[in-house]
Amino acid sequence: MDFGAVLRETQGGRDLPPPPAFAEPAADLAERARRALYEVADPEFPISIVDLGLVRGVEGDEEAGAVTVHLTFTATACPCMDFIQWDVRERLLQLDEVGKVEIVTEWDPPWTTAAISARGRKLLRSVGVVT
Amino acid sequence: MTESGFRSAEDLPEGVSGHLGNLILALADNKRLLGIRYSDWLLGAPSVEAGIACSAMAQDEWGHARILYALLRDFGHDPAALEHERASGEYHSSELLDRDVASWEEFLALNFLWDTALSVQFEMLAESRYEPIHYKVRKLLEEERFHFDHGQGWTSRLLSAEGGRAALTGAFGAAWNACLCWFGPEDDPLIATLAAHGIVRRGAAGARARWLERVGPLAAETGLAREADAIWASTREPVWECYLAGRRRAAEGGPDEDSLARVRGDRNRELLMD
Numbered sequence: 001m002d003f004g005a006v007l008r009e010t011q012g013g014r015d016l017p018p019p020p021a022f023a024e025p026a027a028d029l030a031e032r033a034r035r036a037l038y039e040v041a042d043p044e045f046p047i048s049i050v051d052l053g054l055v056r057g058v059e060g061d062e063e064a065g066a067v068t069v070h071l072t073f074t075a076t077a078c079p080c081m082d083f084i085q086w087d088v089r090e091r092l093l094q095l096d097e098v099g100k101v102e103i104v105t106e107w108d109p110p111w112t113t114a115a116i117s118a119r120g121r122k123l124l125r126s127v128g129v130v131t
Numbered sequence: 132m133t134e135s136g137f138r139s140a141e142d143l144p145e146g147v148s149g150h151l152g153n154l155i156l157a158l159a160d161n162k163r164l165l166g167i168r169y170s171d172w173l174l175g176a177p178s179v180e181a182g183i184a185c186s187a188m189a190q191d192e193w194g195h196a197r198i199l200y201a202l203l204r205d206f207g208h209d210p211a212a213l214e215h216e217r218a219s220g221e222y223h224s225s226e227l228l229d230r231d232v233a234s235w236e237e238f239l240a241l242n243f244l245w246d247t248a249l250s251v252q253f254e255m256l257a258e259s260r261y262e263p264i265h266y267k268v269r270k271l272l273e274e275e276r277f278h279f280d281h282g283q284g285w286t287s288r289l290l291s292a293e294g295g296r297a298a299l300t301g302a303f304g305a306a307w308n309a310c311l312c313w314f315g316p317e318d319d320p321l322i323a324t325l326a327a328h329g330i331v332r333r334g335a336a337g338a339r340a341r342w343l344e345r346v347g348p349l350a351a352e353t354g355l356a357r358e359a360d361a362i363w364a365s366t367r368e369p370v371w372e373c374y375l376a377g378r379r380r381a382a383e384g385g386p387d388e389d390s391l392a393r394v395r396g397d398r399n400r401e402l403l404m405d
Contacts (some may be wrong), residue, residue, distance in 0.1 A: 076270055077194025107198075107270040 016041045016048065017123055028075045029060030033067045033092055042086045043080040053115025054084070056106050063097040067092050073110045134329055136262040140205040141209050143261065147328050150321045152206035152263060154252075154331075156213070157379040159199035161249055163214075163388060164228035166192030168241055176238075179254050184281050188242070191274045205263060215395050217356040219385030222394075226382035227309050232245040232392060236289065236298040241305035243282030244346055249312045249391055250275045251342045252331075260329040279345070286349050300353040307355050311369035312381040334337065 019038035026032040037055055038048045049055055049071075056070040069088055073081055085103050092101045113131045115122070121131050133315045140148045169189035176182040200210040227245055230240050253272055259265040289295035315322045315335040323336070325331045333341070340363070345361030347356040356363055386394055 075191070076198055076274060077190040077191075077192075106266070108266040110270040110273045112381060 002125075015045060019048070020119065028095060029062045029067065030058045031060075032095060033098065034058040036088055036091050036095060037069070037088065038095070041082070041092050043083050044123060045129060046127055047120045049088070051117045051120030051123065053111060053117065053120070062097070065097050066102065067095075067098050067100070068102045068104060070104045070106050072106050074111050075104070091120060132387065134260055135261045138262050140207075140261075144328055147324060147330060148206060150324050151207050151330055152203060152208070153321065153377070154379075155199055155206070155264065155314050156208075157204055158249060158252060159196050159203065159213070160222045161228065161245075162192045162196035162199060162223040163394050164224040165241065165246060165249070165314075166190075166196065166388065167390060168228055168232060168238070172235075172238055177235055180262070181281075181285070184277075188246075188278050188281065193276070195271050195274075198271075202263055202267070215400065217395070219387070219391050221264045222385045222391075223378045224380065224386065225309050225313065227306050228386065228390070229335065229384055234302065235285075236295075236302035237305070237320060239282060239286055239289065239299065240302045242278065243286045243349070244303060244306050244310050245313075246275070246278050246282060247345050248313050248342050250279065251338055251345065252314070254341065255331040255333055255338050258332060283349065290349065290352050296352065303350060303353045303355055307350075307365070307367060309381050310342065311339060311365060311367070312374050313379060314342065314373065315376070315379070316369075316371060316374070321375065328381070337350070 015021055016039065019035060020051065022035065026035055029055065034050065036115055037050050037058070038041070040049050041047070042052050042054070052074075054073060058070070058073055059068040060066070061068075070090070071088070073084070078084075087100045088103060092098050116131055124131055137143050138154065143151065166189045169185045169192060172185040173182050173189070176185055200213050203213060204210055211247065225245065232241065250272060253268050253275070256264050257268045257272065259268070286299065289299050317334075317336045319335045320326060322331060322335045326334045331338075343350075343356055343363040343365060343372075347358060350356040351358065355366055357363075357366055370381070376385070385391070392398065
């Protein structure tokens with residue numbers, strides 16, 4: 001089933017903090033894609049999936065216009081897995097040079113709160129979530 | 132891992148793939164059914180906190196089942212068909228999960244004894260040479276730690292409550308044989324083959340011993356286990372008369388009609404829209 005229409009209607013309206021200010025321009029497609037993922041919010045907490053530590057790695061194939069994202073999730077029963085994957089695809093396909101996105105799910109090592117970035121912790125504290 | 136791993140079911144030696152697929156299906160079916168049994172107690176548990184724990188554990192089990200069914204694609208199965216289209220007799224789940232349980236002590240037999248039996252089988256797969264499962268088990272076991280704590284905590288609590296020990300003795304006694312049999316007979320060719328190829332860490336007897344080590348200290352208080360020289364043993368011998376090796380259960384039958392409809396998600400699918 002294609003949940004796209006439903007998701008497109010439900011993902012709006014969230015205030016996501018702006019991405020970090022990067023000093024240097026992104027060197028390659030993988031880095032451009034990784035930076036774009038700062039604009040994908042976790043569906044439950046108002047921080048990006050990068051700051052939450054869900055993005056384990058990004059690979060880019062400039063010639064093929066393809067990006068592979070290695071993702072993990074906080075729990076095996078995370079009810080938001082489909083939402084997150086949809087949002088990742090949606091955001092990356094907005095990059096002019098990207099025509100194909102592959103997502104690889106990884107469970108090892110297991111996600112823990114230690115994976116949350118310093119910036120993510122600060123943002124979570126600002127909304128009353130202690131990690 | 133000291134030996135090289137198998138990256139897919141195709142790479143497994145002849146005869147191993149079928150056995151491993153069978154074991155993963157049994158684990159998936161048990162997880163799916165156990166999730167339903169946990170969910171039965173969301174609103175009927177003895178405390179609000181226990182109800183919330185049941186909700187979280189149900190969610191975990193369904194997450195584990197989802198991962199395992201998806202993994203069976205590697206063995207030539209269609210995960211959607213496995214999840215939604217099978218008849219009761221095709222499930223490889225324990226007879227303990229065939230119908231809802233009537234009491235909290237029976238629930239604890241599932242939570243403490245049965246869930247731990249499943250986790251021990253996952254422990255055996257933690258360093259499996261079959262890499263696709265090896266890379267998932269650590270996460271599953273980490274989530275299962277809380278299930279064990281919950282079962283252990285409530286079992287201890289009931290053992291010290293008036294009438295609790297007698298109630299648990301009955302419930303644990305009724306579930307005990309299914310748990311012993313889950314690991315298979317000592318000469319189980321399925322597990323022996325998997326152990327010989329480094330797919331599981333220990334054979335059936337080793338896994339059963341590990342389970343007894345985990346549940347023995349509390350099960351001893353119901354007379355079902357005893358310890359000698361730091362080794363835990365069952366006070367009962369497994370009864371194999373009704374054991375169905377292919378389905379890894381110790382009784383004929385399968386999930387009842389209501390459980391089957393829920394486990395397959397029949398009602399949910401009626402609501403699916405194109």
